[in-house]
Amino acid sequence: MSKTLFYIAILAISLIAPFAFPDYKTQLATLWLMIIVSLTWDMTGGQMGYNSLGNIFFYGAGMYVAGVFGIGIAHDVGAYNNAFSGDVFKFTPTEYFVGLFVGSLLGGVFCSVSALILGYLLFGLRGPYFAIGTLGVAVAAGELVANWEWIGGGQGISLPVYPYDLEQGKDVFYFMFMGVGVALFAFLAWLYNTKFGAAINAIRDDEEKAEGLGIDTLRYKLFTWAIAAFFVGIAGGISGYQLIHFEPLESAFQTINLGIFMVVCALLGGKGTLWGPVVGAILFHVFKEVTWNYLLGWQWVALGALIVVTVVYFQEGIVGWVRRQKPEWFGIVVEEDTGARAKPTTGAQPAGAAE
Amino acid sequence: MDQIISNFNLLFQFPTVNLKIIIDGVMVGALFALAAYGLALVWGVMNVKNLAQGDFVIAGGYVAWFSSTQMGEYSIHPLLGVPLAFIVLWGVGWIVYKLVINRVIERDLFTSLLATFGVAIMTAQILNLLFGSDTQSIQLPYETLHLFGGVVDLPIAKLIGVGLAGVLALGVVLFMRYSRTGQAIRATAQDPRAARVLGINTDRIYAFTFSLNAAICGAAGAIIVMAWVIQPFYGIVYSIRAFVVVTAAGLGNLPGVIAAGLGLGVLEQYGALIFGIGYQQAIAVLLLLIVLIIRLAQQQRVRQALQ
Numbered sequence: 001m002s003k004t005l006f007y008i009a010i011l012a013i014s015l016i017a018p019f020a021f022p023d024y025k026t027q028l029a030t031l032w033l034m035i036i037v038s039l040t041w042d043m044t045g046g047q048m049g050y051n052s053l054g055n056i057f058f059y060g061a062g063m064y065v066a067g068v069f070g071i072g073i074a075h076d077v078g079a080y081n082n083a084f085s086g087d088v089f090k091f092t093p094t095e096y097f098v099g100l101f102v103g104s105l106l107g108g109v110f111c112s113v114s115a116l117i118l119g120y121l122l123f124g125l126r127g128p129y130f131a132i133g134t135l136g137v138a139v140a141a142g143e144l145v146a147n148w149e150w151i152g153g154g155q156g157i158s159l160p161v162y163p164y165d166l167e168q169g170k171d172v173f174y175f176m177f178m179g180v181g182v183a184l185f186a187f188l189a190w191l192y193n194t195k196f197g198a199a200i201n202a203i204r205d206d207e208e209k210a211e212g213l214g215i216d217t218l219r220y221k222l223f224t225w226a227i228a229a230f231f232v233g234i235a236g237g238i239s240g241y242q243l244i245h246f247e248p249l250e251s252a253f254q255t256i257n258l259g260i261f262m263v264v265c266a267l268l269g270g271k272g273t274l275w276g277p278v279v280g281a282i283l284f285h286v287f288k289e290v291t292w293n294y295l296l297g298w299q300w301v302a303l304g305a306l307i308v309v310t311v312v313y314f315q316e317g318i319v320g321w322v323r324r325q326k327p328e329w330f331g332i333v334v335e336e337d338t339g340a341r342a343k344p345t346t347g348a349q350p351a352g353a354a355e
Numbered sequence: 356m357d358q359i360i361s362n363f364n365l366l367f368q369f370p371t372v373n374l375k376i377i378i379d380g381v382m383v384g385a386l387f388a389l390a391a392y393g394l395a396l397v398w399g400v401m402n403v404k405n406l407a408q409g410d411f412v413i414a415g416g417y418v419a420w421f422s423s424t425q426m427g428e429y430s431i432h433p434l435l436g437v438p439l440a441f442i443v444l445w446g447v448g449w450i451v452y453k454l455v456i457n458r459v460i461e462r463d464l465f466t467s468l469l470a471t472f473g474v475a476i477m478t479a480q481i482l483n484l485l486f487g488s489d490t491q492s493i494q495l496p497y498e499t500l501h502l503f504g505g506v507v508d509l510p511i512a513k514l515i516g517v518g519l520a521g522v523l524a525l526g527v528v529l530f531m532r533y534s535r536t537g538q539a540i541r542a543t544a545q546d547p548r549a550a551r552v553l554g555i556n557t558d559r560i561y562a563f564t565f566s567l568n569a570a571i572c573g574a575a576g577a578i579i580v581m582a583w584v585i586q587p588f589y590g591i592v593y594s595i596r597a598f599v600v601v602t603a604a605g606l607g608n609l610p611g612v613i614a615a616g617l618g619l620g621v622l623e624q625y626g627a628l629i630f631g632i633g634y635q636q637a638i639a640v641l642l643l644l645i646v647l648i649i650r651l652a653q654q655q656r657v658r659q660a661l662q
Contacts, residue, residue, distance in 0.1 A: 051465040051468075053468075121644075121648055122647075122648075124648075124651040124654070124655065125647055125651055127463070127464050127465060128404050128464040128465055128467075128468050129602075129647060129650075129651075131465055131468055132404075132468075132598055132602075132643070132647070133643075133644060133647045136595070136640040136641075136643045136644050136647075137640075137644065139591075139595065139636065139637075139640050140636075140637045140640040140641055140644070143633070143634065143636045143637035143640070144634075144637050146633065147631065147633040147634055147637075154633075255591075256472075256475075256476060256591065260469075260472060260476075263469065264469075267469070297484055298480075298484070300476055300477070300479075300480035300483075301476075301477050301480045301481060301484075303476065304473045304474065304475075304476035304477030304480065305473070305477060306473075307469065307470070307472065307473030307476065308454075308455055308470055308473035308474060308477070311459075311466055311469045311470045311473060312455055312458045312459060312466070312470050313458070315462075315466065
């Protein structure tokens with residue numbers, strides 16, 4: 001019962017937040033973005049044991065698919081992105097909203113499909129090779145897009161501005177991010193309690209054994225990554241419209257920026273737990289904004305130090321630490337070791353059982 | 356597409372272009388090989404995948420640049436920047452080892468990857484704060500050789516750089532093969548526990564190996580700043596190249612690392628000519644992916660053969 005109340009309280013706070021702190025609407029929207037990306041990273045990294053460093057690829061891909069779709073339904077994309085044409089392009093509100101909603105969804109679908117294809121190629125790689133391979137995908141995607149003039153090249157794309165009141169636009173983006181975040185959280189809370197969740201945890205714990213037990217590991221891995229990519233793609237699409245202008249290397253495929261932040265969020269909060277990425281994202285975002293404001297110039301050094309300290313000294317994360325201290329809060333039943341199972345039976349050994 | 360085909364045809368219209376590309380490629384590749392050599396060392400000996408590799412290279416470059424151009428009358432000769440960067444980065448490597456690396460050795464490999472990524476971000480930003488984000492280089496007072504009727508320009512600065520890289524690589528190879536410390540490093544790589552039993556202080560060996568890696572990188576950076584340019588955020592370029600080379604060569608194959616480094620340098624020059632200079636980084640990364648996937652297929656074949 002208290003759990004339901006807790007969830008209702010969190011939801012209520014999230015709904016009120018943009019009106020209670022109107023100056024921080026964009027910040028709060030970014031916070032939801034961090035929660036989304038760290039939750040999706042944790043699906044493969046924490047729950048399945050495949051540490052990707054390239055999930056930022058889906059963020060950028062979703063951004064570009066949504067943006068190109070939004071422009072493409074109204075104008076010729078190549079002409080629109082030609083910086084020297086001098087033409088003026090106008091968008092009706094309908095075109096804008098179709099671009100935003102349908103485009104983001106399409107971005108998610110595109111990312112799911114590319115996750116299936118990439119996963120088919122990459123999921124044989126274990127441990128750090130998977131991390132390096134996925135990092136490579138993200139870096140390569142950024143470079144390739146930066147050289148593709150049709151979608152703006154290194155200059156990036158400028159999307160239309162929200163057609164009505166801009167303050168209202170900030171609310172729209174906040175609630176879009178929040179909607180995706182809440183849906184993702186609810187979905188994961190359900191998923192991790194199903195057989196599917198158990199299967200991906202089995203893959204994390206011992207892939208060979210899971211395979212031996214008849215789990216089609218490749219299929220589970222592909223599905224998990226595709227679901228994660230779907231949500232990241234949608235978040236990327238919304239981000240594109242929120243940013244209005246984005247370019248390939250610094251904002252879309254920001255490998256050493258958001259691409260690493262999502263991993264650190266999940267690790268800081270505790271990877272492999274449901275709440276860990278959420279807690280981690282909130283703390284990390286606050287830390288980041290505080291250093292950005294008060295340590296200007298040194299903020300990246302502080303972030304690097306935070307990464308090192310988290311990774312080296314505090315790897316179980318906050319939620320992981322709490323779980324070890326108070327396992328009963330998480331519904332984990334700790335059995336008292338009575339030694340009953342450990343002792344071998346002392347009865348007569350059947351013939352032939354001696355080793 | 357037409358552009359690519361016409362670029363490709365250039366190679367046959369002017370055969371000397373190939374010579375220029377190969378010379379350029381070998382010169383860049385020598386430095387990739389050097390950075391990769393250190394990576395192969397720490398990867399093989401202590402199983403740490405160092406993503407800060409490229410940032411050590413750039414840091415070495417800044418040491419050489421600062422000491423030879425920014426110190427007024429106390430400036431040293433640019434060539435002396437190479438040993439100086441070697442020594443300074445040795446110290447940096449030792450500090451990084453004591454603070455970070457010695458705590459990730461026994462952990463899973465992703466931990467070392469992320470921890471060194473943190474180190475990489477910090478290094479790049481500290482360089483940025485200290486020296487600004489402009490590109491920097493050292494002008495050596497040497498001319499450019501014009502070979503084959505001016506088709507091939509060979510700046511002597513680059514030639515000296517490659518020579519130094521070769522000397523350094525040879526020195527490290529000989530050191531690893533014949534010195535007692537080198538033997539201890541190889542013993543530790545083979546079996547740390549047995550090495551410990553035999554009285555080798557493995558912690559000291561690890562610290563030594565990591566510092567040596569940083570120092571090699573630093574010297575490579577000092578060579579780069581003489582012949583090319585450096586910038587605080589170029590580190591990732593050399594880190595990725597180092598990973599490509601080590602993955603392509605395979606672990607424990609140090610001569611292979613040098614060959615793969617030179618090969619990557621030449622391939623990249625060809626790629627840059629055919630596809631355009633903007634794709635250079637993407638080509639390296641795609642090569643990495645292809646190599647990884649081929650390795651994977653090999654592993655699977657081995658596993659199937661065993662079953």
